[in-house]
Amino acid sequence: MSLSTLAASQWILSRLTPPAQAEALIGDLLEERRLRLQAGSHVSVAGWYWRQLASSVPVLLWASMRRGVWLVSVVTAVASLIAAVLMMHVLQSAMWPMTTSSFVHDVMMLLSFAAAVAACGYVAASIRLGAARLLAFLVFAAVCRETTLPGGALWYKGLFLVLGPLATIAGAALSGRRRRVRL
Numbered sequence: 001m002s003l004s005t006l007a008a009s010q011w012i013l014s015r016l017t018p019p020a021q022a023e024a025l026i027g028d029l030l031e032e033r034r035l036r037l038q039a040g041s042h043v044s045v046a047g048w049y050w051r052q053l054a055s056s057v058p059v060l061l062w063a064s065m066r067r068g069v070w071l072v073s074v075v076t077a078v079a080s081l082i083a084a085v086l087m088m089h090v091l092q093s094a095m096w097p098m099t100t101s102s103f104v105h106d107v108m109m110l111l112s113f114a115a116a117v118a119a120c121g122y123v124a125a126s127i128r129l130g131a132a133r134l135l136a137f138l139v140f141a142a143v144c145r146e147t148t149l150p151g152g153a154l155w156y157k158g159l160f161l162v163l164g165p166l167a168t169i170a171g172a173a174l175s176g177r178r179r180r181v182r183l
Contacts, residue, residue, distance in 0.1 A: 009049070009050075009053050010026050010030075012053070012057065013025060013026055013029070013053070013056065013060070014026065016056075016057065016060035016061060016064055017060055018063075018067070025056075029049070029052060032052075033045060033048075033049055036048060072127075072128050072131070073128050073130040073131045073134055074131075074134065076124050076127045076128055076131035076134075076135075077124060077131045077132075077134035077135040077138055078138070080120040080121070080123060080124040080131065080132075080135045081120070081135060081138045081139065081142065083116075083120050083123075084116040084117045084119070084120040084135075084139070085116075087112075087115075087116040087119065087120070088112050088113050088116040088117075091108075091112035091115065091116065092108065092109055092112050095108045095112065096108070106156060110156075110159060110160070110163065113160065113163070113164065113167075114163050114164075114167040115167075117135075117139050117164055117167045117168045117171065118167040118168065118170055118171035118174075119171060120135065120168070120171065121135055121136065121167065121168035121169065121170070121171030121172040121175075122171035122172065122174050122175050123175075124168075124172065125171070125172035125173075125175035126175045129172065132168065132169070132171070132172035132175075133169075133172070135168050135172075136164075136165040136168040136169050136172075137165070139164040139165055139168050140161065140164055140165045142164075143157075143160045143161050143164045144161065146160070147160070147161065
């Protein structure tokens, strides 16, 4: 088992385990692995390790769902997406009568979109950092859906695809939250 594989499995466990128990769980697993390596082959120990991980993940996911930790992230992200859409429409409605140029309308639409998702990313990250990351994914998925609709230039749709998640992440970064995320 390579060090990168071992690190990836530890990352998975650390994300699914409450912070208070993560270090002890990973430490016990690594200690047992070390003892088994002294008595057995690398192949058999790797198989044992992955069986332990595979049997732990469903139990840890269920415990996470029972704690309701993921629910806060999901509700915050969905509410932030709805708020971003409403904010974008309000901004566009306020700015629309200011010009008749279609290019200026397109730029205003792009800027109002970026401002709305950045603001909502900021608020989502202030509540829970995982919610801001989920919001960035939801924004990307929503924009992907919109790009399948007819009309509009491809470069313009591409700008939304890139700008949406980036603006969300930038807004989240402005919140100053940098702790580990637990979904």
